[in-house]
Amino acid sequence: xxxxxxxxxxxxxxxxxxxxxxxxxxxxxxxxxxxxxxxxxxxxxxxxxxxxxxxxxxxxxxxxxxxxxxxxxxxxxxxxxxxxxxxxxxxxxxxxxxxxxxxxxxxxxxxxxxxxxxxxxxxxxxxxxxxxxxxxxxxxxxxxxxxxxxxxxxxxxxxxxxxxxxxxxxxxxxxxxxxxxxxxxxxxxxxxxxxxxxxx
Numbered sequence: 001x002x003x004x005x006x007x008x009x010x011x012x013x014x015x016x017x018x019x020x021x022x023x024x025x026x027x028x029x030x031x032x033x034x035x036x037x038x039x040x041x042x043x044x045x046x047x048x049x050x051x052x053x054x055x056x057x058x059x060x061x062x063x064x065x066x067x068x069x070x071x072x073x074x075x076x077x078x079x080x081x082x083x084x085x086x087x088x089x090x091x092x093x094x095x096x097x098x099x100x101x102x103x104x105x106x107x108x109x110x111x112x113x114x115x116x117x118x119x120x121x122x123x124x125x126x127x128x129x130x131x132x133x134x135x136x137x138x139x140x141x142x143x144x145x146x147x148x149x150x151x152x153x154x155x156x157x158x159x160x161x162x163x164x165x166x167x168x169x170x171x172x173x174x175x176x177x178x179x180x181x182x183x184x185x186x187x188x189x190x191x192x193x194x195x196x197x198x199x200x
Contacts, residue, residue, distance in 0.1 A: 016078060020087045024184065025196035027079045031181045034067045038174075054163070061166050062142050064174070065134050072112065072173045073131060081109055081180060088184075092192055101183055108179065112172045120161045128152065130169040133162060 017023040041060040070077040077083070085102055092098040119127035128136070133156050140149030156162035187193040 020091050021194055021196075023078060023084070023087050024091070024193065027084055028181065028184060028196055030070070030079055031177055034064075034174075034177070037064060037067050058163055058166070061163075061170050062137050065166060065170050066138055066143060068170065068173045068177060069134065069138070071177050072109075073134070081176060082106070084180065085109075088187075088193075092187065095192075098187070098192065105176075105180060105183065108176060112176055115172065116169055120156075120159070120165065122155055122159055125155065128156070130165040133165045134169055137162060137166065 017026055041063055043057060043060060043064075071079055071081050074080060075083070085106055088098075089102060092102075116130035119129050120133070121127045132152070136149040136152040136156060138144075139146045140151070140153040153162065156165070184193065188195050
């Protein structure tokens with residue numbers, strides 16, 4: 001039986017923000033969405049967290065990873081942090097404090113990339129890094145059913161690397177986004193950037 005045609009609800013809608021200001025507004029709203037998700041799915045040591053079974057905590061990490069990875073993993077995403085740094089470079093007046101903050105943000109992202117490029121080895125199998133492990137967990141189990149990535153996710157789980165790699169990756173990703181958001185809000189507060197337009 002053929003599938004009914006999908007409604008083209010996005011017809012006529014722009015695929016990219018029309019301005020850098022709109023891109024910043026989009027970033028801040030998506031970060032706020034992630035904060036809401038974090039509150040709903042707290043991990044050990046966070047406000048509202050209870051003692052949970054390790055598997056429950058792992059599922060929470062995977063869901064949070066699905067939300068945060070658009071900021072750190074996919075270069076084509078409009079809110080990918082290096083893309084946001086480029087947008088801010090254009091928007092900010094170029095004061096030394098701004099230049100220093102953006103340089104520090106780029107360096108922190110490079111450190112995150114290097115730390116998560118470390119290869120986990122599994123006997124004779126080819127190695128996988130933390131970005132690969134997160135991708136395998138999300139696209140092999142949580143979001144999609146890619147069989148090769150599903151098989152890899154089982155390898156990571158049996159080897160005990162999935163929890164450690166995901167926990168470290170998630171902590172680093174959320175820290176980067178939190179720091180970038182704090183800088184943006186400070187620059188909006190001091191007038192270096194325009195205040196975002198509230199959603200109607």
